[in-house]
């Protein structure tokens with residue numbers, strides 16, 4: 001992709017107004033029926049599907065010039081994917097961008113929810129590869145739609161049953177299925193299940209699958225329950241370590257290989273959260289105090 | 294103790310004037326009968342006789358063009374043809390069961406035996422893994438599948454085992470009416486005999502009502518209380534199984550019984 005290659009005339013945030021209206025209608029429907037997958041006519045974007053075109057189209061459809069835009073990929077602001085999408089919107093919408101969760105009005109994400117709780121007015125846009133949580137066991141689209149319509153969700157527990165039968169526990173560790181507002185079963189996209197409890201939040205959550213042409217949403221303060229069994233309750237699961245840079249004990253950590261000799265360290269996957277903590281004076285086991293650095 | 298054949302007992306299923314057409318061709322026509330609780334009805338005929346079309350209309354897989362299929366729910370006869378789809382699907386998952394000829398059509402081949410049996414329980418809201426597994430193991434035992442196969446997928450099972458697994462998966466929720474489409478079709482003769490024996494035991498033990506479609510008279514001889522003989526979409530003869538097989542009245546039935554017809 002690139003933002004650099006885009007030239008000539010285009011509308012604010014790249015999409016034409018008619019397309020934006022179509023996407024906004026799908027978003028409103030999604031917000032009105034939390035967790036329900038709304039079909040939409042996905043447009044070609046100047047980037048491959050794997051780059052999150054579903055999320056990009058949603059961001060483009062809701063963006064206003066006053067927005068401050070943040071993009072994270074696995075929690076980090078500085079991956080190629082995140083940087084490219086941020087540059088794309090800097091170019092086609094001239095919006096301000098930020099790495100600070102607290103300052104952003106729209107946050108587009110792949111595979112994580114920021115550690116910092118979102119507040120009212122903030123919007124979290126997810127890039128979704130496969131929106132259908134029942135797809136794994138039921139390949140027929142006609143049948144899965146019927147299952148959603150009739151609330152026939154036994155199959156979802158069959159998947160969890162298989163997990164326990166095979167691994168002795170619910171081994172699903174990301175894209176962990178949830179039931180939204182007691183009605184629709186939903187795939188929260190491949191976020192770690194550690195993030196599932198945060199799906200109940202004050203911000204607005206919008207999910208876009210470009211290739212599969214589906215949009216769904218969770219309005220603020222919606223009940224989101226992770227599926228489980230009475231004798232195998234949902235467990236958040238977190239590495240026992242603390243972040244080696246900022247010392248955080250409650251954040252989601254990435255394991256980083258530091259040298260060829262098998263050296264490794266654990267660091268917050270949310271780079272903004274980690275930096276903020278270090279700036280506030282927190283130091284992890286392998287970290288260096290900010291003022292000394 | 295109440296007699297099973299107590300005449301005060303109303304029918305479990307009442308079929309009235311059922312018809313299904315494919316364009317101008319008759320699928321089945323003018324089919325009416327009652328099925329009482331605990332009764333097993335066999336439907337026999339050649340391929341193309343309309344017996345499978347009839348079964349699919351009865352089980353709600355096909356929408357009939359005419360007629361009613363009334364099912365007893367708590368003493369009230371409800372028409373399953375006109376009921377809403379959610380209601381009918383619920384009925385299919387609870388009080389009804391359907392055993393397909395080809396086990397893979399009735400099983401999830403990428404799910405373990407335990408998961409296959411447990412699906413209906415989970416569909417009805419069972420949320421305790423230990424209990425679901427216990428019931429699955431119990432049911433595997435009842436269809437003579439060893440407990441240590443509970444985590445194996447049906448792809449690793451023989452044809453006979455798959456069919457027994459499909460039966461367990463269907464019966465685990467204690468349905469009142471079971472539809473079977475050529476349940477022994479395509480299996481080796483020795484495997485068929487074992488399966489028939491098992492089915493007969495389960496039907497008696499659970500007091501199941503069943504409708505079995507087959508071209509195999511040995512199957513109905515062993516399982517069915519009553520017989521319905523079909524030809525070209527029409528019912529040509531009905532009666533008690535032994536009566537129909539030992540003293541067929543209709544000439545088509547006579548041909549069937551004398552094995553003149555290669556069915």
Ligand SMILES: [Zn+2]
Pocket residue numbers: 243244245246247248251267268273274275277
């Ligand atoms: Zn950190």
